[in-house]
Amino acid sequence: MKLEFAISGGDFSRAGIASSEVKKMLKKINVEPKIIKRVVVALYEAEVNVCAHAYKGNIFVEIDGTKIKIDIIDKGPGIENIDEAMKEGYSTASDAVREMGFGAGMGLSNMKKNADEMSLESKVDEGTKVTIINYLK
Amino acid sequence: MEPQFFHHALKINLDACYGCTHCMTVCPTEAIRVKNGKAFIYEHKCIDCGMCLKACPANAIQVEQDDFSTIFNYKHRVALYPSVLTGQFPSRYYASQIAAVMLDLGFTHAFEVEHGADFLKKEIPKYQLESEFRPVISSFCPAIIRLIQVKFPSLANHVMQLKPPVDIAAQFYRKHLIDQGLKDEEIGIFYITPCAAKIAAIKSPVGETTSAINGVINMDFIFNRIFRALKQGKAGHRELPDKPTMSPDALSWSLTNGEAAHAKGRSIAIDGVLNSMDFLEQLEDEEISNIDFIEIRACDESCAGGILNHNNRFLTVERLKLRASRYKKDQKKSTDTNPIFEQESYLKMNSRIGAVKPRSMLKMDEDMTRALVKMEKTRRLMCFLPGIDCGACGAPNCQALAEDIVQHKAALTDCIFLQNHMQKHGKLSQETAHNRIEKIWGENRLEKDCKRKGAQDETLF
Known part of the structure; x- marks a missing residue:
C-alpha cells in the first residue's frame, strides 16, 4: 500500500499529518504498539526537519506485510556535513525555528534511533533524501 | 488472547x-x-x-443500574457518594443535610468519595518517582482508561497503577466497618455514580479482579429522591454545616485540575472526550513531550459534567468551590481529620491495580497480511463513496461504511447517493433500493407519521 504527503517549509502547523495518518494505518493492520511508536516518532522528526530546514518536500510511504519504507525527499539547502548533522545536539536551525520549540539538534539522531534502517543522501543547495525502514513484525 | x-x-x-x-x-x-x-x-x-x-x-x-431495593439485601448499607452530588443542590443545603436524607432513604451509612483523594494526594507524587513511564496518566476517569485501551494502546503502560478515589474510599470504609465488628458479607457499599463508565468499571474492573463496591445507583435517581425530601423540608434535623473531614483539595479533586495541581513536576489537566483524543493523539506521536503527569477526564468540566448529573455543570463547579473555601476557613478552627488515614498502612498495601492492558478496536484483522488487504479494499471503496458523511447508510461516515463493507457488515448499496447513481445507470432497481433503506431505517419509515418528533400530533413525554 502506498501513501504520499506533501510538506511545505516553515508550515509547522501541518507537521505531524503524515505521522498521524501512518499511525492510523499501522493500528488498523494490527502492528504492535511499540513498533508503531518507533515509526511515528521517526516520521514526525522527519516532517519537522523538512519544515525547519527545507523549502518543500514529499513523503512517500510504502507498507507491505513485513515492513514500512518511508522516503522523505526535500528541496532545500542540503546537509553539508552529514556526520556532524547526525550528532545529538548539533543544529543549524534558525532562531525563529528554535523559538517555536524546535531545532534542539535531536532530529536526525532521534530518527536513526527509531528506524531499523536509515539512509541519507544530500546535495548542498539541492536537497536531501532520507529513507527509513522499519520491520513490522 | x-x-x-x-x-x-x-x-x-x-x-x-x-x-x-x-x-x-x-x-x-x-x-x-x-x-x-x-x-x-x-x-x-x-x-x-x-x-x-x-x-x-x-x-x-x-x-444500567442496580435496583434501589437491592441495598436492602445488606444489613449495613453504605452510600458512597461523590462530592458532585452535593454540588447538584443550591448552596443553602449543606452536604450534611444531603447525607442525612440518604440515611432517611434507607442507607445506614453515608461516606463521601473524595475522602479517598487525600490519600492519593500523598501517594501520587511517590508513585511518580518510582514509575518507569513518563508521563504518568491518571487512572481517575474510567472512560479515559477505556479510550486508551481501545484507541491508544501504546499509552496503556502510562496509566497510573493506583486506584481512583472511589475505590480507595470504598476499601477504607469496608475495613473501617469490619474493624468496628461488622461482618464483611453484611456490608453493602453502593456507589452513587455521576457517570456510566464507572458502572462499567465496577462490573468489569480494569486492572483488578474484584471491586470493593457491591452496587451502583445512578445519580439522577438519587437526585430526585433527595431533592424531593429537601423541598419537603425533611432535612431540618441536620442543619449544621458539614465538618471539614477532608482537605479542600480533596473536595475539589473531581473538578478539572483538582488532581493535576498536586502532582509532581510539570502536570497538565484535560477535560472533554474530544480534547482528550486530540491530546492523546499528539502524546502518542511524541509531538507533546516532557510532561510528568496528565489528569484527563472524558466529561467537560470533569465529574461536574457527568452525564447523570442533573444540574448545570458550571453551577456545580461554583458550589463545590464555595464549599472548598468554607472548608479552608473551617479547618483552621476545627480539629476534624480525615478518617481515611486511620487505615493508611492498610490502604497502602491495597491501593495498587495491575497494568492496564490494551485491546485495540482499530485493527481490521488479527493477521497483518489480511488486515492490509482489507485496508486496501477500504481505500478502493472510498473512491466510490461520495464523502458526504451524512449517516444515511446507518454508519457515522463514509470511511466507517467502507470499513463495515470490508468486514461484511454492510453493503455499498446502503449509500443513498450510490443508490441514486446506480439507478440512473440502470444497475439497481427502485425496489432493491427501497428495501435497503427500510432495512436500515425500519419498515414503513418513509410513510406519513404525524406522531413523529416535531410533527403535528407529537406526544411529549
Missing part, C-alpha cells in the same frame, strides 16, 4: 429509540450504527463515555 467480554452500562431502549443519527454522529469511537430503525452499539468499541446519552433526543439511551 485478550478477553472478549466487556461490561457496558449504556444500553439502547428499543421502545424509545426511533432511529435517528444523533448518537451515531457524536460517538467519539464510532461505536454506533443504525439497523432496522434502531441504534445499535458495537460493544468492543464503546468506552461508556455517555456522549450518546447526552445527544439522544428520545431519551432512548439507558444507563
Whole structure:
C-alpha cells in the first residue's frame, strides 16, 4: 500500500499529518504498539526537519506485510556535513525555528534511533533524501 | 488472547429509540450504527463515555443500574457518594443535610468519595518517582482508561497503577466497618455514580479482579429522591454545616485540575472526550513531550459534567468551590481529620491495580497480511463513496461504511447517493433500493407519521 504527503517549509502547523495518518494505518493492520511508536516518532522528526530546514518536500510511504519504507525527499539547502548533522545536539536551525520549540539538534539522531534502517543522501543547495525502514513484525 | 467480554452500562431502549443519527454522529469511537430503525452499539468499541446519552433526543439511551431495593439485601448499607452530588443542590443545603436524607432513604451509612483523594494526594507524587513511564496518566476517569485501551494502546503502560478515589474510599470504609465488628458479607457499599463508565468499571474492573463496591445507583435517581425530601423540608434535623473531614483539595479533586495541581513536576489537566483524543493523539506521536503527569477526564468540566448529573455543570463547579473555601476557613478552627488515614498502612498495601492492558478496536484483522488487504479494499471503496458523511447508510461516515463493507457488515448499496447513481445507470432497481433503506431505517419509515418528533400530533413525554 502506498501513501504520499506533501510538506511545505516553515508550515509547522501541518507537521505531524503524515505521522498521524501512518499511525492510523499501522493500528488498523494490527502492528504492535511499540513498533508503531518507533515509526511515528521517526516520521514526525522527519516532517519537522523538512519544515525547519527545507523549502518543500514529499513523503512517500510504502507498507507491505513485513515492513514500512518511508522516503522523505526535500528541496532545500542540503546537509553539508552529514556526520556532524547526525550528532545529538548539533543544529543549524534558525532562531525563529528554535523559538517555536524546535531545532534542539535531536532530529536526525532521534530518527536513526527509531528506524531499523536509515539512509541519507544530500546535495548542498539541492536537497536531501532520507529513507527509513522499519520491520513490522 | 485478550478477553472478549466487556461490561457496558449504556444500553439502547428499543421502545424509545426511533432511529435517528444523533448518537451515531457524536460517538467519539464510532461505536454506533443504525439497523432496522434502531441504534445499535458495537460493544468492543464503546468506552461508556455517555456522549450518546447526552445527544439522544428520545431519551432512548439507558444507563444500567442496580435496583434501589437491592441495598436492602445488606444489613449495613453504605452510600458512597461523590462530592458532585452535593454540588447538584443550591448552596443553602449543606452536604450534611444531603447525607442525612440518604440515611432517611434507607442507607445506614453515608461516606463521601473524595475522602479517598487525600490519600492519593500523598501517594501520587511517590508513585511518580518510582514509575518507569513518563508521563504518568491518571487512572481517575474510567472512560479515559477505556479510550486508551481501545484507541491508544501504546499509552496503556502510562496509566497510573493506583486506584481512583472511589475505590480507595470504598476499601477504607469496608475495613473501617469490619474493624468496628461488622461482618464483611453484611456490608453493602453502593456507589452513587455521576457517570456510566464507572458502572462499567465496577462490573468489569480494569486492572483488578474484584471491586470493593457491591452496587451502583445512578445519580439522577438519587437526585430526585433527595431533592424531593429537601423541598419537603425533611432535612431540618441536620442543619449544621458539614465538618471539614477532608482537605479542600480533596473536595475539589473531581473538578478539572483538582488532581493535576498536586502532582509532581510539570502536570497538565484535560477535560472533554474530544480534547482528550486530540491530546492523546499528539502524546502518542511524541509531538507533546516532557510532561510528568496528565489528569484527563472524558466529561467537560470533569465529574461536574457527568452525564447523570442533573444540574448545570458550571453551577456545580461554583458550589463545590464555595464549599472548598468554607472548608479552608473551617479547618483552621476545627480539629476534624480525615478518617481515611486511620487505615493508611492498610490502604497502602491495597491501593495498587495491575497494568492496564490494551485491546485495540482499530485493527481490521488479527493477521497483518489480511488486515492490509482489507485496508486496501477500504481505500478502493472510498473512491466510490461520495464523502458526504451524512449517516444515511446507518454508519457515522463514509470511511466507517467502507470499513463495515470490508468486514461484511454492510453493503455499498446502503449509500443513498450510490443508490441514486446506480439507478440512473440502470444497475439497481427502485425496489432493491427501497428495501435497503427500510432495512436500515425500519419498515414503513418513509410513510406519513404525524406522531413523529416535531410533527403535528407529537406526544411529549
